[in-house]
């Protein structure tokens with residue numbers, strides 16, 4: 493059965509995969525390969541989602557963790573500010589059309605992001621899963637999702653689903669199916685279908701109620 497924390501793992505994987513592609517494109521572009529602007533330019537939306545996510549963690553996850561494991565979350569807030577700084581550096585380099593600095597900035601951003609997410613998955617969220625009750629976890633995830641502006645939700649789905657594998661897709665869908673009112677979920681289903689095209693068949697095989 494899908495648990496609230498599976499949604500976190502899924503979005504973490506989307507972050508990892510997107511920044512890996514952006515970084516690879518930035519390196520190729522610094523080597524004078526053409527036509528990569530659209531891929532590199534994705535870093536802006538990528539970071540918007542990252543900021544919603546980090547804000548949601550600071551709002552809903554970290555305070556719960558402070559109650560059961562004092563001083564743990566503090567280090568992760570510092571990481572978040574480091575990620576903000578990595579974005580600013582990238583944004584400035586990209587705006588200045590400095591291909592070499594842009595590639596250096598995406599590499600630094602990716603390196604820091606990967607270490608941060610790996611620590612969250614294996615340390616912070618392990619403590620969260622062990623010490624916070626399942627209903628509290630669910631409530632926290634609900635608060636977290638409120639940091640995504642409603643009108644941007646379709647963009648979020650269109651961004652996330654192509655970036656994650658079948659297991660993460662299945663978990664996300666099962667969670668949304670559980671927590672969303674039926675008419676809302678019906679709309680989200682269409683967004684997912686549009687985002688992943690022929691991969692939809694595998695999901696209907698996994699989740700027959702779709």
Ligand SMILES: [Fe+2]
Nearest residue numbers: 546549568612
């Ligand atoms: Fe985080």
